Amino acid sequence: MNRADETTRPGDGDPAVPPDAALLPVTVDVVALTVRDDALQVLLVERGVDPFRGALALPGGFVLPGEGLTAAATRELAEEAGVAPPGHLEQLGTYGPLGRDPRGPVLSVAHLLLAPDFGVVRPGSDAGAVAWHPATEVLDGATLAFDHARILADGVERARSKLEYSPLATAFCGPEFTVAELRRVYEAVWGVRLDPRNFSRKATGTPGLLEETGRTTSGGAGRPAALYRAAAGGSAGRRDTGVEDGPAVVRAVIDPPLLRPRA
């Protein structure tokens, strides 16, 4: 862009955006992941309008004037899924604007939500059914609207990778959880089995990851388990400190990292 082209509108104190700049509609799409029935599941909506009417899609929609990216993402989740979910929301990446929407050039800022299994979910105003779907099934048999299959694949890979070095696995759990619950999160997201003894050693031995509550489970089968909560500041990135919209900055806590078993 030739910045010499930038002009000042008469009667306007601020310089104006150059007239040859593209003005693009922007959507936010959310890859909302949870762990349900020991499987990684993704929240999908059935589109109620064209294009791709009737197809499955990620929840999302257009950014409105005066709105920030994170605000748009949470608003769309509320509108389409009827939830103001807890958990960790971070920016995933930006797609487009060319060749991904039949309506023309549209920029899409994808987000990633890692959340505990929040109960479903009322159908949104302009969408059909809203439901959790096992991520592996969708990734394999994927026929999602737009380029949502690719966005979902990127989101799942991001989640898998972040579990290795960040405390974000705790975002899938409730406020208090056992080491075994945390392990089942890893097992579901990675699709592997982990040794409970070694996992417990690593989880409890990592400073800044878990905080003891002093309480234990009761009522279930087997020996009661100690209850923990996520350590303070554990999953706190820059997003929790301000209103700015930008990519995720999450502190690395698991050091050395807990690597996925390699085939």
Place this chain on the structure above:
Amino acid sequence: MNRADETTRPGDGDPAVPPDAALLPVTVDVVALTVRDDALQVLLVERGVDPFRGALALPGGFVLPGEGLTAAATRELAEEAGVAPPGHLEQLGTYGPLGRDPRGPVLSVAHLLLAPDFGVVRPGSDAGAVAWHPATEVLDGATLAFDHARILADGVERARSKLEYSPLATAFCGPEFTVAELRRVYEAVWGVRLDPRNFSRKATGTPGLLEETGRTTSGGAGRPAALYRAAAGGSAGRRDTGVEDGPAVVRAVIDPPLLRPRA
């Protein structure tokens, strides 16, 4: 894409984007990093126009109609720095649109370029001086235009973190390089000293990172060093395979990772 589903406004080739969607100007900004004089340096331009006339800024500018994100980033680099640089270009994240540009809401898709030290750089047609600046100095004494200080900080942190597990350090080197050159990249980016013997063991012992050329350096002081090139597919992410614009997907190669020394 199923164009049969499109509903077309009469007399309008752009169907069905809802009328209440914001139409945003979008910029691309590039955090271009290299290693020069054993230091991590960032390419900055002096702005020639308001806003922030005379201030230092990341190279970048507005996306034009019909243009993709990556295309806009490379075009801006060519226009403002006079280079069609080699190296690795990936998306960093998207900032805004609120509160970051005095001209109004502007979305900025930041990119990260890791490149060998390409010779400077002609002043762009519409910008003032273009030059490399030591990253640490800029990060400390930072008064950059817009929110570019924050974007730079995010870009440097991304680069530092990616060196741990990806082969991207080779993007800072020329087509052939020695293990010592690669080590100096790590030392410059991380700002630490690494043991040459241990680094050599890790670099040469990591499958898929280096490829022997059979040749050696000559002429310099000391014993000649073996020349390597980046292993095929090493720094190749999805971006190299298609025209789609999206976030970076870089294969993890250094496994277990080469972690920064922790204080």
Place this chain on the structure above:
DNA sequence: CCCGATTCTCGTCAACTTGACGACAAAGCG
């Protein structure tokens, strides 16, 4: 009330990786 099943937790041990460092190899320089 005892017994097995289940689940959580602690301990042990070999294999591997890291960090620190000694030693040698191969060039240039006086």
Place this chain on the structure above:
DNA sequence: CGCTTTGTCGTCAAGTTGACGAGAATCGGG
């Protein structure tokens, strides 16, 4: 010809991982 510089190979203690044994604490059924 030594001396310096730089790259490469080895060695070794310390720490981490992966595999697994064994005990602790609870539930449910005979």
